[in-house]
Amino acid sequence: xxxxxxxxxxxxxxxxxxxxxxxxxxxxxxxxxxxxxxxxxxxxxxxxxxxxxxxxxxxxxxxxxxxxxxxxxxxxxxxxxxxxxxxxxxxxxxxxxxxxxxxxxxxxxxxxxxxxxxxxxxxxxxxxxxxxxxxxxxxxxxxxxxxxxxxxxxxxxxxxxxxxxxxxxxxxxxxxxxxxxxxxxxxxxxxxxxxxxxxxxxxxxxxxxxxxxxxxxxxxxxxxxxxxxxxxxxxxxxxxxxxxxxxxxxxxxxxxxxxxxxxxxxxxxxxxxxxxxxxxxx
Amino acid sequence: xxxxxxxxxxxxxxxxxxxxxxxxxxxxxxxxxxxxxxxxxxxxxxxxxxxxxxxxxxxxxxxxxxxxxxxxxxxxxxxxxxxxxxxxxxxxxxxxxxxxxxxxxxxxxxxxxxxxxxxxxxxxxxxxxxxxxxxxxxxxxxxxxxxxxxxxxxxxxxxxxxxxxxxxxxxxxxxxxxxxxxxxxxxxxxxxxxxxxxxxxxxxxxxxxxxxxxxxxxxxxxxxxxxxxxxxxxxxxxxxxxxxxxxxxxxxxxxxxxxxxxxxxxxxxxxxxxxxxxxxxx
Numbered sequence: 081x082x083x084x085x086x087x088x089x090x091x092x093x094x095x096x097x098x099x100x101x102x103x104x105x106x107x108x109x110x111x112x113x114x115x116x117x118x119x120x121x122x123x124x125x126x127x128x129x130x131x132x133x134x135x136x137x138x139x140x141x142x143x144x145x146x147x148x149x150x151x152x153x154x155x156x157x158x159x160x161x162x163x164x165x166x167x168x169x170x171x172x173x174x175x176x177x178x179x180x181x182x183x184x185x186x187x188x189x190x191x192x193x194x195x196x197x198x199x200x201x202x203x204x205x206x207x208x209x210x211x212x213x214x215x216x217x218x219x220x221x222x223x224x225x226x227x228x229x230x231x232x233x234x235x236x237x238x239x240x241x242x243x244x245x246x247x248x249x250x251x252x253x254x255x256x257x258x259x260x261x262x263x264x265x266x267x268x269x270x271x272x273x274x275x276x277x278x279x280x281x282x283x284x285x286x287x288x289x290x291x292x293x294x295x296x297x298x299x300x301x302x303x304x305x306x307x308x309x310x311x312x313x314x315x316x317x318x319x320x321x322x323x324x325x326x327x328x329x330x331x332x333x334x335x336x337x338x339x340x341x342x343x344x345x346x347x348x349x350x351x352x353x354x355x356x357x358x359x360x361x362x
Numbered sequence: 363x364x365x366x367x368x369x370x371x372x373x374x375x376x377x378x379x380x381x382x383x384x385x386x387x388x389x390x391x392x393x394x395x396x397x398x399x400x401x402x403x404x405x406x407x408x409x410x411x412x413x414x415x416x417x418x419x420x421x422x423x424x425x426x427x428x429x430x431x432x433x434x435x436x437x438x439x440x441x442x443x444x445x446x447x448x449x450x451x452x453x454x455x456x457x458x459x460x461x462x463x464x465x466x467x468x469x470x471x472x473x474x475x476x477x478x479x480x481x482x483x484x485x486x487x488x489x490x491x492x493x494x495x496x497x498x499x500x501x502x503x504x505x506x507x508x509x510x511x512x513x514x515x516x517x518x519x520x521x522x523x524x525x526x527x528x529x530x531x532x533x534x535x536x537x538x539x540x541x542x543x544x545x546x547x548x549x550x551x552x553x554x555x556x557x558x559x560x561x562x563x564x565x566x567x568x569x570x571x572x573x574x575x576x577x578x579x580x581x582x583x584x585x586x587x588x589x590x591x592x593x594x595x596x597x598x599x600x601x602x603x604x605x606x607x608x609x610x611x612x613x614x615x616x617x618x619x620x621x622x623x624x625x626x627x628x629x630x631x632x633x634x635x636x637x638x639x640x641x642x643x644x
Contacts, residue, residue, distance in 0.1 A: 124487050125451030127412060139429045147421045169407030177458055180485035200509025201483070203462035205406050227482025 082172065083112055084188045084270065085156040086255035086306035088262040088328035092122075093303050094148035097291050099156060101284035101311045103145065106135035106158045109286040115171040116141055118156035119184040120149045121259035126182045130171040134158075153257040157186040169206035173255075174214050176202055178221065179229035181258045185214040188308055189251025189268065199223075213246050217256070232261050236327050236335050239263055244323060244339040253320075255306060261329040264306050266320035267341055271310050273317050274332055276302040282312045302331030364454065365394055366470045366552065367438040368537035368588035370544040370610035374404075375585050376430035379573050381438060383566035383593045385427065388417035388440045391568040397453040398423055400438035401466040402431045403541035408464045412453040416440075435539040439468040451488035455537075456496050458484055460503065461511035463540045467496040470590055471533025471550065481505075495528050499538070514543050518609050518617050521545055526605060526621040535602075537588060543611040546588050548602035549623055553592050555599050556614055558584040564594045584613030 085102045087095050099118065107113040113134035118141075120127045127149065131138040135158050157172035173186040187210035194209055201222055202215035220242050221235065239256070246252050247267045256263040264270060275282075279293035279301075306328070310317035320326070322344055327335040347354045367384045369377050381400065389395040395416035400423075402409045409431065413420040417440050439454035455468040469492035476491055483504055484497035502524050503517065521538070528534050529549045538545040546552060557564075561575035561583075588610070592599040602608070604626055609617040629636045 122450045125412075125449065125453075127450065128410065130407075130409060139425060143421060143425050167407065168404045168409065171407075175457070177485065177487060180487055182487060203459065203509075205459060205462055205464060227485075 082157055082159040082188050083110070083308040084186055084253065084255055084306070085154075085308075086257070086262050086264060087151075087154040088257075088304045088306075088331055089152045090302040090331035091300055092150035092152055093301065094150050095154045095156070096145060096148050097282075097284075097289070098305055098307075098311055100145050100289060101286040102156060102307065103135035103141055103158065104286035106141075108136055112158040112160045114161040114166045115159045115168075116157065117171045117173050117186070118144055118154065119173045119175065120151040121153040121182070121184070121257060122151060124181045124259050126175070126184060126259060128173065128175050128184070130168060132166050132168050132171055153259055153262050155184050155186050155255045155257055155262070165207070167206065170208045170211075172210060174211045176214070176218055178218055179227070181229075181260075183218065183256065183258050185217070185254060185256045186210075187213060188253040188270075191246065191249040191252065194246065194249040209250075213252070213254075216246070217242060232327065232329070233335065236263065236325070236337075239265065240325055240337055240339055243325065244341045247323070247339075247341045248343050253308070261327055261334070262304070262306070263325070263327050264320075265325045267322055267344065269308055270306060270320040271308070271317040272304060272306045272320070272326065273315055274302060274304045275315075276331065280315070282315055285311060285313055304328045304331050304333070364439055364441045364470050365392070365590040366468055366535065366537055366588070367436075367590075368539070368544050368546060369433075369436040370539075370586045370588075370613055371434045372584040372613035373582055374432035374434055375583065376432050377436045377438070378427060378430050379564075379566075379571070380587055380589075380593055382427050382571060383568040384438060384589065385417035385423055385440065386568035388423075390418055394440040394442045396443040396448045397441040397450075398439065399453045399455050399468070400426055400436065401455045401457065402433040403435040403464070403466070403539060404433060406463045406541050408457070408466060408541060410455065410457050410466070412450060414448055414450050414453055435541055435544050437466050437468050437537045437539055437544070447489070449488065452490045452493075454492060456493045458496070458500055460500055461509070463542075465500065465538065465540050467492075467499070467536060467538045469495060470535040470552075473528065473531040473534065476528065476531035491532075495534070495536075498528070499524060514609065514611070515617070518545065518607070518619075521547070522607055522619055522621055525607065526623045529605070529621075529623040530625050535590070543609055543616070544586075544588070545607070545609050546602075547607045549604055549626065551590055552588060552602040553590070553599040554586060554588045554602070554608065555597055556584060556586045557597075558613065562597070564597055567593060567595055586610045586613050586615070
């Protein structure tokens with residue numbers, strides 16, 4: 081299992097405040113210490129930093145906490161290994177190029193007996209269920225649209241169709257971005273908020289650090305933050321509903337939809353069907 | 363234009379010594395200050411650090427100089443922009459996944475009027491001739507082998523056939539690695555050496571730093587270094603011949619072959635045919 085952090089912004093913004101709190105969970109306020117990764121988009125390109133050291137100890141995480149890289153779309157991940165070894169190739173986020181854009185994906189959850197047939201167009205480098213799901217999603221994009229880049233709305237429609245099918249195999253919370261927007265989906269746990277004018281004061285939960293955003297922002301700024309567990313005490317985080325998909329662009333939700341995960345419905349009706357997994361214990 | 367640095371090793375080795383000298387050329391001993399990048403393989407996965415700041419000023423380059431990441435295959439690049447803007451998406455090395463491995467490519471040179479037809483399987487994210495050539499090479503791999511991973515020897519054969527054709531369009535010095543081995547090719551300038559037992563003393567050209575490799579190595583170590591311009595004073599660097607391709611594995615050349623670049627032959631016979639380009643001046 082692991083924790084996710086996503087950020088989608090109207091103007092290029094640095095994530096140092098949120099990442100400082102989030103990375104504490106890699107060994108200090110929580111035990112997600114089996115590697116970390118963070119990807120920053122700058123237009124179509126992206127910088128991806130991964131390390132199989134924890135985000136507390138890694139010199140690369142230290143750089144990220146101190147080097148304010150400004151980006152409109154960021155996805156970060158801290159890992160507690162449940163499937164796949166602690167190696168670099170199993171560190172999220174994962175990256176692939178499609179339609180002349182980099183695509184970045186990070187997953188929270190475990191998928192069991194998920195063995196889809198892949199075309200070969202996208203092949204996992206490591207051996208996680210997560211990278212396999214990412215390759216499968218991209219395969220479905222190509223199957224649907226070929227090599228002609230579709231609109232965000234069209235991509236949302238495919239994700240809305242495929243994601244609940246993958247979620248039949250287990251917990252499937254994810255963040256996905258191509259640098260234009262950030263797609264997010266939750267079957268168990270994910271939270272979000274939007275910081276916008278008039279900006280407020282915020283205080284991290286995981287670290288004794290606070291910030292007055294009104295001092296470091298302009299009225300044009302707007303930032304959506306997506307995270308497994310809320311990062312701050314005094315802001316209103318909204319929980320995703322089971323099966324909810326939200327597309328963020330320009331720092332706000334631009335499309336929201338529910339999906340039906342049949343397994344979750346069956347389990348709600350008869351809790352004895354629920355498979356208790358290691359993943360559920362975290 | 364730009365400069366290249368490649369390293370292929372028998373055992374995981376850090377590149378800090380060579381990178382310290384190499385990165386001086388990004389503004390101090392030379393003017394290759396329009397971005398830098400470096401990729402480190404760890405088995406099939408790789409870490410790619412890129413920045414559109416110079417390798418002298420970038421905090422990411424500072425991290426690389428001080429964090430000894432051990433790797434068997436490394437490719438680094440410092441850029442002096444001649445084609446494409448100074449943006450992150452134009453920073454080498456470039457990365458793509460094929461056959462469940464990451465592939466890393468960096469190019470030194472300029473290609474003119476090089477407009478190959480691509481399948482769509484690999485599409486440039488930026489607008490450099492270099493990334494286009496990389497996508498074209500990978501397209502040719504898939505055209506030849508489909509989605510079944512070939513041997514290094516088979517890949518060498520395709521590169522040997524295609525590279526001189528691309529070199530018809532200009533200068534084509536490159537390093538390419540999939541984490542198993544490092545392919546290199548030169549039409550104008552590239553040098554290499556192998557450091558192995560008994561290890562010697564080496565002194566950087568670009569910085570007043572020297573090292574006695576015998577103190578920091580074991581007899582099992584062996585390291586091939588590939589670079590545009592020699593990095594050290596007191597080692598014997600071998601220059602690539604025009605059109606030479608060398609495949610390095612386990613820290614030594616395992617396959618070498620010459621290619622015939624028809625344009626270079628014509629220019630040798632009649633120097634007035636040679637197009638003087640900005641690239642040639644660096």
